[in-house]
Amino acid sequence: xxxxxxSNRGLRLVTRYLVLGLVALVFIFPVVFMIVSxxxxxxxxxxxxxxxxxxxxxxxxxxxxxxxxxxxxPIGKFVFNSVLVTVITVSLSLFLCSLAAFxxxxxxxxxxxxxxxxxxxxxxxxxxxxxxxxxxxxxxxPWIGVEGVTYGWLDSYRVQIIPWIADALTVFLFxxxxxxxxxxxIEAARVEGATWWQIYYRVVMPLSGPVIATGAIxxxxxxxxxxxxxxxxxxxxxxxxxxxxxxQYFFQLQIAWGEVMAYLTMITVPxxxxxxxxxxxxxxxxxxxxxxx
Amino acid sequence: xxxxxxxxxxxGWAFALPGFGLIALFIVVPFFFAFGLSLTNQxxxxxxxTEFVGLANYKNLLGVGMITLEPERNDAGExxxxxxxxxxxxxxxxxxxxxxxxxxxxxxREWFRWSSGDNAKVVLAKDVVFVxxxxxxxxxxxxxxxxxxxxxxxxxxxxxxxxxxxNVFRTIYFMPVVISIVVVxxxxxxxxxxxxxxxxxxxxxxxxxxxxxxxxxxxxxxxxGAIIAMSIWQAVGFHMVIWLSGLQTISPVLYEAARIExxxxxxxxxxxxxxxxxxxxxxxxxxxxxxxxxxxxxxDVMTSGGPLDSTQTLVFQAVExxxxxxxxxxxxxxxxxxxxxxxxISLIQRWLTREKN
Numbered sequence: 103x104x105x106x107x108x109s110n111r112g113l114r115l116v117t118r119y120l121v122l123g124l125v126a127l128v129f130i131f132p133v134v135f136m137i138v139s140x141x142x143x144x145x146x147x148x149x150x151x152x153x154x155x156x157x158x159x160x161x162x163x164x165x166x167x168x169x170x171x172x173x174x175x176p177i178g179k180f181v182f183n184s185v186l187v188t189v190i191t192v193s194l195s196l197f198l199c200s201l202a203a204f205x206x207x208x209x210x211x212x213x214x215x216x217x218x219x220x221x222x223x224x225x226x227x228x229x230x231x232x233x234x235x236x237x238x239x240x241x242x243x244p245w246i247g248v249e250g251v252t253y254g255w256l257d258s259y260r261v262q263i264i265p266w267i268a269d270a271l272t273v274f275l276f277x278x279x280x281x282x283x284x285x286x287x288i289e290a291a292r293v294e295g296a297t298w299w300q301i302y303y304r305v306v307m308p309l310s311g312p313v314i315a316t317g318a319i320x321x322x323x324x325x326x327x328x329x330x331x332x333x334x335x336x337x338x339x340x341x342x343x344x345x346x347x348x349x350q351y352f353f354q355l356q357i358a359w360g361e362v363m364a365y366l367t368m369i370t371v372p373x374x375x376x377x378x379x380x381x382x383x384x385x386x387x388x389x390x391x392x393x394x395x
Numbered sequence: 396x397x398x399x400x401x402x403x404x405x406x407g408w409a410f411a412l413p414g415f416g417l418i419a420l421f422i423v424v425p426f427f428f429a430f431g432l433s434l435t436n437q438x439x440x441x442x443x444x445t446e447f448v449g450l451a452n453y454k455n456l457l458g459v460g461m462i463t464l465e466p467e468r469n470d471a472g473e474x475x476x477x478x479x480x481x482x483x484x485x486x487x488x489x490x491x492x493x494x495x496x497x498x499x500x501x502x503x504r505e506w507f508r509w510s511s512g513d514n515a516k517v518v519l520a521k522d523v524v525f526v527x528x529x530x531x532x533x534x535x536x537x538x539x540x541x542x543x544x545x546x547x548x549x550x551x552x553x554x555x556x557x558x559x560x561x562n563v564f565r566t567i568y569f570m571p572v573v574i575s576i577v578v579v580x581x582x583x584x585x586x587x588x589x590x591x592x593x594x595x596x597x598x599x600x601x602x603x604x605x606x607x608x609x610x611x612x613x614x615x616x617x618x619x620g621a622i623i624a625m626s627i628w629q630a631v632g633f634h635m636v637i638w639l640s641g642l643q644t645i646s647p648v649l650y651e652a653a654r655i656e657x658x659x660x661x662x663x664x665x666x667x668x669x670x671x672x673x674x675x676x677x678x679x680x681x682x683x684x685x686x687x688x689x690x691x692x693x694x695d696v697m698t699s700g701g702p703l704d705s706t707q708t709l710v711f712q713a714v715e716x717x718x719x720x721x722x723x724x725x726x727x728x729x730x731x732x733x734x735x736x737x738x739x740i741s742l743i744q745r746w747l748t749r750e751k752n
Contacts, residue, residue, distance in 0.1 A: 118558065125553065126567045129628070132582050133570065135593060148591045156593060202414030211407025217415050224422045226741050230689040230710040231734040234717030234726035235428035236421065238439065268417035289400055298406040327575035330692050331710075335718040346577040349696070359585055366578050377573045381566050384573065388633055389640040 131157065137371070140167055140363035147360055167364035171352075174361060176340060177368065180348035184369075187262045187344060188325040194267045195321050196314060202268075203276030204302050208288050218277075225270045230331065236265065237335055261336045262344070266325065272317050275390065279313035280306065316387035319380070326373065345369045429734070432727040439721040452728040458521035460500050462490055466513050474513060484515050491519065525729070528700075528707035531619060535626075535708065536687040543627045544634060544679050551638035552668075569632035576629055580696035583625045587611035587697075612698055615705035622693050622706060630686065634679050641675030642668070681744045688737055709733045 134157050139147050141163045150156045171177060205211070206218050240255040255261040283306065291301045307314075330346045337343055346369075352362045377384050433452055437445045464484040467475040475483040491503045503519035506526055510516075520526045554565045571579065586593040589610030598606040611621040645668060653663045691710040694700060700707040700715070709729055717726020 115558075118556065122553065122558075122561075122564045125550070126564055129567050129571060129632070132579075132586060133574070135586075136582050151591045151593050152596050156596075198414040198417070202411045205407050205410035208401060209407040209410070210402040211404045211411075214407060214411075217411060220423065221415060221418055224418055224426075226685075226737065227422060227426055227734065228685060228689045228737060230691060230713070231730040231737070232422060232425040232429060234713060234723055234730055235432055236425040237718065238432070238437070238723050239421075239425055239428060241439065264417070265421035268414040268421075270418065270422075273414060273418075292400050298403065298410070302410070323573060327573070327577075330575075330577050330695075331714065334695075335714065346575055349577060349581060352581075362581060362585075366582060370574055370578050373573055373575075374570070377570065378566070381569075385565070385569060385636050388569075388572070388636045391637075 133370075133374075136363050137367050139360065140367040141165070142167075142360060144358060144360045147363075167360040168368070170358070171361040171364045171368070174358075175348055175351035175365070177345075177348065177365065179340065180343060180345045181369070183259070183342055184326055184329075184344040184346075187259060187329070188322055190259075191263050191266050191325050192318055192321045194263075195269065195272055196317050198268055199272035199317070200276045200307065200310065200314075201302065203273050203280055204306060206273070207277055207280040208285075208301075208306075209298070221270050221273055225274070233331060233335065240265065240336060255336075257337055257339050257342060259342055262329070262333055262342070265332075266329075269321075271391065272321060275313055275317055275320075276310075279310060283309060312386075315383050316390050319384055319387040320391065323373075426734075429727045429730045432724050433731045435724050437723040437727075439718075439723050448724075452724055453732075454521070456522050456525045456728055456732070458503065459506070459526065460503055460519045462487070462497070462500065462517050462519065463511075464508075464515045464517055482510075482513060482515075487517055487519070524704055524707060525712060527704045528709050528712045528729075529732075531705070531707055532688060532690065532709045534619065535623060535690055536684055538623055539626060539687045540680055540683045542623075543631055543683050544676070546627065547631045547634035547679070548638050548672075550631065550635040551642055552664075554635065555639060555642050568635060571629045572632045574629070576626075576692045577696055579625065579629045580693045583621075583628075584612065584697050587621050587625075589613055613702060615703045618698055618702060618706045622690075622697060626687075626690070626693060630683075634683060637679055637682075638672070638675060641672050645671035677744060677747055681741060684740055685737055688733060 138157055138159050139150075141159055142150065143162055143164075143166065146161050150161070155161070202221075206214060240261050242253060243255050245252050245255060245260065255264075287305055287309075288301055291305050296304070326344075327346070329344055333342075333344050333347045337347070340348075349365065352358070352365060434447060434449060435445050436448050436452075464487070467483040467485060469475055477483055487505050490497045491500045493501060500519060503521050504523050506518045506520040506523050508515050508517040550568055554561060554568065589595070589608060592608070592611070594611065595606070595608040599608070609617060611617050649667045649671075650663065653667050658666070689710055690708050691714065694706055694708055694711045695714075698706045700711055710733065713726045713729040713733070716722045716729065
């Protein structure tokens with residue numbers, strides 16, 4: 103190949119960055135618009151969409167929309183509910199799914215293969231296809247509480263937590279990871295008389311940082327971001343509603359867009375901040391769902 | 396390797412049971428419930444006992460028929476025309492309301508019609524909203540799956556270059572994936588809005604005012620397309636990352652060889668990159684297809700199925716009936732149909748990947 107003309111090479115580099123930058127604009131403009139608009143009064147917000155001012159924090163900038171949004175809806179309550187449900191579900195999920203995966207990977211027991219195939223088969227059942235029968239099921243389930251045995255789980259935290267704890271994908275991720283750990287470690291611990299619980303707790307879990315991070319990120323996104331259809335149908339009162347369903351307070355006939363943008367910014371920016379700090383881990387966890395078993 | 400060392404029925408069951416039990420109770424049981432309920436007339440709350448109705452629910456959903464309407468003629472045999480000159484046809488309801496000559500059309504309503512000569516062919520459906528939802532969902536999937544997969548591949552190729560600062564771009568392209576689809580939908584409702592909408596203004600500025608503002612979500616011809624574009628915008632980064640991990644499994648030696656042979660960029664893609672991505676391609680298409688069939692939040696937040704049912708989808712209908720109208724069996728039937736579609740697609744996937752191995 104002939105020598106490359108240096109000016110030509112510089113031009114190609116500029117073109118590459120230009121293309122990358124234009125594509126980046128497509129992905130970033132709605133987010134910038136959301137954050138900037140949350141600071142503007144409705145009247146200005148609407149007129150600013152006609153120019154580049156839509157993306158700039160100029161004009162009458164204030165936090166008024168945030169105060170108004172707090173007055174319109176019990177936002178603190180929604181955030182508390184979402185965080186509570188997410189934290190409990192994610193922790194229990196990581197614990198119970200890793201425990202099951204440990205058993206499937208390292209122990210020999212009767213029925214192991216059958217149970218594992220049932221779990222993996224549920225991977226192809228979209229939640230949306232079982233939402234309605236699950237609604238009927240949880241409306242009849244018993245619960246033992248302070249007031250004795252009651253029936254029906256609707257309108258509670260438990261209806262948002264318990265059905266979501268165990269899932270095939272998390273079990274699968276742990277099984278994939280455990281398979282690659284050196285078996286000699288487990289056998290050596292066994293020879294030295296460690297119980298299975300000790301091996302799980304003292305040997306395997308301390309080595310499982312990466313898969314725990316992956317599982318935690320995926321499950322947190324699922325519980326915080328994607329919990330919409332289920333709480334919409336299983337939780338009626340605002341006492342237990344999470345942030346995504348809380349959005350409905352802002353679907354008025356005359357939508358106050360400034361307040362909407364303030365609410366959207368409040369519930370989105372924390373996740374975005376986590377993502378920006380941990381972006382390698384986020385991207386690696388999504389990539390690992392693409393690994394074929 | 397089975398050995399005394401790792402054999403333990405009691406520990407095995409004890410460790411696996413909590414996780415398995417939860418999956419069994421909250422996924423497997425409702426799954427079989429869906430099939431059972433779809434054969435009954437179960438409601439969420441009902442004073443009457445539940446009855447077994449067989450396949451009646453399925454017939455009510457899937458029943459379609461067709462009639463050919465001949466023009467109305469006067470006594471001389473001339474075709475009657477309306478004020479605008481359009482041909483007058485007998486009303487469809489003459490055939491579908493207890494007409495003893497057409498028992499199979501009873502209770503059906505018009506879905507769509509077209510003219511063939513002087514006659515009009517009318518396609519009827521028992522449940523017009525359901526067939527529209529089915530058609531829209533299939534349209535959504537058939538457009539989104541290939542488009543999103545190929546855009547994601549383009550982005551992955553773009554981001555796979557060795558350039559200073561490329562990570563910044565990767566971070567930005569992936570960002571919408573970590574934003575809730577509910578948030579994205581509400582945000583885009585504003586972007587798409589007809590008056591003062593951001594999209595109209597941007598298009599207007601780019602064409603120096605030539606572009607006529609469109610109420611993207613407010614008219615049947617653009618609503619579904621607008622939702623498709625937004626859904627791709629939100630999810631394409633997810634599949635970009637999966638393509639990227641596929642790209643990185645391709646040995647650099649192959650690229651080196653292609654370079655020495657003097658192959659063009661397109662040849663390199665065709666003979667080195669693409670063959671290395673076969674399995675990734677199948678996986679990505681399946682994942683997108685499964686996700687696309689489940690479309691709900693966008694519809695609920697942006698259009699509620701409208702305008703004129705142009706954005707009805709299967710899951711939206713399942714929820715509207717099962718929860719909104721408390722018609723558990725009605726929602727279950729749609730769920731079962733959705734599951735059967737998804738199942739057949741993943742069976743096709745198995746079949747496609749089996750051949751390669």
